[in-house]
Amino acid sequence: MQKMEITVATELSSTTITNILEAVPGIKTVLRSPAADAMVNLTRVAAGIGSFDLKDARELMRFAFRRGLINNEEHDQVLADVEGASRARHDRLAARKAVRDGKTKKPKAAKPKAAKPKPRPAAKKKPAPRKAKPAKKAKRSGRPKPKAGKAKKRR
Numbered sequence: 001m002q003k004m005e006i007t008v009a010t011e012l013s014s015t016t017i018t019n020i021l022e023a024v025p026g027i028k029t030v031l032r033s034p035a036a037d038a039m040v041n042l043t044r045v046a047a048g049i050g051s052f053d054l055k056d057a058r059e060l061m062r063f064a065f066r067r068g069l070i071n072n073e074e075h076d077q078v079l080a081d082v083e084g085a086s087r088a089r090h091d092r093l094a095a096r097k098a099v100r101d102g103k104t105k106k107p108k109a110a111k112p113k114a115a116k117p118k119p120r121p122a123a124k125k126k127p128a129p130r131k132a133k134p135a136k137k138a139k140r141s142g143r144p145k146p147k148a149g150k151a152k153k154r155r
Contacts (some may be wrong), residue, residue: 014063034059035057035059035060035062037059038055038057038059038060038063039060041053041056042056042057042060047089050085054082054083054086057078057079057082058079061075062075063080081091
């Protein structure tokens with residue numbers, strides 16, 4: 001029996017790729033980068049039209065680290081912050097659900113302190129009419145009087 005050898009082109013032109021993507025339905029999702037999916041998902045979350053998934057954040061941080069866009073320390077710090085915030089949010093949601101389902105008692109709110117009576121606003125009074133300013137005195141002729149504290153030297 002004779003063996004058949006199949007050769008595959010290692011480089012495809014952009015038009016060839018476009019034709020393949022159009023011809024085979026669903027292949028886009030198979031060939032799409034996980035980082036691209038993470039970017040799309042996190043963009044939807046930021047716009048308020050999607051739900052947050054921690055794996056998208058991890059993938060995007062991994063992508064940025066591999067490309068040298070962030071260093072290892074920043075990668076670890078961002079993921080720790082995101083995981084902590086995600087865990088805290090999950091815990092808050094679980095506590096709310098438990099209260100709704102009646103599994104735990106809702107913590108009683110503190111009684112409000114006795115409110116101080118508000119002072120009644122004072123009745124508005126009309127401002128008193130302004131008095132006319134007295135006319136300025138005429139200036140004295142002669143030398144001005146020296147100011148206190150400053151003595152002038154005479155030669």
